[in-house]
Amino acid sequence: MKRDELLKEMGLGPLWKLRPPFVKPSGPPREAPSLLSAAADERTRAIAAMGWAELRQAVAECTACALHKTRKQAVLGVGDIHAEWLFIGEGPGAEEDERGEPFVGQAGKLLDAMLAAIGLKRGENVYIANAVKCRPPNNRTPEASETAACWPFLARQIELIRPKLIVALGKPAAQTLLQQEVTIAKARGLVHDFAGIALIVTYHPAYLLRNLPEKAKAWEDLCFMRKTMAGLG
Numbered sequence: 001m002k003r004d005e006l007l008k009e010m011g012l013g014p015l016w017k018l019r020p021p022f023v024k025p026s027g028p029p030r031e032a033p034s035l036l037s038a039a040a041d042e043r044t045r046a047i048a049a050m051g052w053a054e055l056r057q058a059v060a061e062c063t064a065c066a067l068h069k070t071r072k073q074a075v076l077g078v079g080d081i082h083a084e085w086l087f088i089g090e091g092p093g094a095e096e097d098e099r100g101e102p103f104v105g106q107a108g109k110l111l112d113a114m115l116a117a118i119g120l121k122r123g124e125n126v127y128i129a130n131a132v133k134c135r136p137p138n139n140r141t142p143e144a145s146e147t148a149a150c151w152p153f154l155a156r157q158i159e160l161i162r163p164k165l166i167v168a169l170g171k172p173a174a175q176t177l178l179q180q181e182v183t184i185a186k187a188r189g190l191v192h193d194f195a196g197i198a199l200i201v202t203y204h205p206a207y208l209l210r211n212l213p214e215k216a217k218a219w220e221d222l223c224f225m226r227k228t229m230a231g232l233g
């Protein structure tokens with residue numbers, strides 16, 4: 001797909017300037033982050049020792065929060081397990097719950113277009129996951145207790161992938177990773193430091209589909225991500 005077509009797919013016309021400031025994260029990239037707190041419980045410690053196969057099975061069988069009651073299947077994630085880019089959304093929707101893959105349907109199509117706009121492709125140097133692995137009923141926002149219960153799985157994915165850059169798509173993902181209340185407006189345009197890994201916050205594709213004017217800001221963020229990754233070497 002040509003650049004103009006990609007921009008059209010994203011609902012964008014003109015190009016936009018990069019948004020300052022550009023701040024390199026502290027800490028060395030590509031080292032395994034230590035995400036296990038000293039007070040971690042037995043379940044968390046067990047998850048922190050899992051490989052991909054065990055992780056997939058544990059997620060499929062997990063009943064640690066109420067979301068397991070209404071899911072069709074848990075959705076671990078998809079993509080290159082050695083990726084430099086890790087995109088993290090909120091949770092599976094109806095189609096994801098049905099198909100077992102994150103970001104399918106309209107939001108997924110838009111995410112694919114966003115990836116293509118910066119020269120990326122799903123599955124190639126890109127891994128896509130969610131903060132919670134089971135679909136919240138009626139696509140509601142996951143509750144804090146649910147993201148907390150699911151955190152050990154996401155933390156283990158991050159440890160196993162060791163990405164260079166994490167992109168938090170939307171507020172729930174950003175809050176899960178930054179462990180604080182955030183607004184996208186304030187958190188975007190900065191490189192946050194997540195255990196030595198660069199972290200950038202932008203809008204969730206589903207939000208962009210409902211708020212077309214924000215697509216221009218998403219394009220700014222994409223340019224910022226690309227620039228940041230280039231700066232990480």
Ligand code: SF4
Nearest residue numbers: 062065068134149150
């Ligand atoms: S959302 Fe996460 S913690 Fe909750 S049941 Fe699903 S896999 Fe387990």
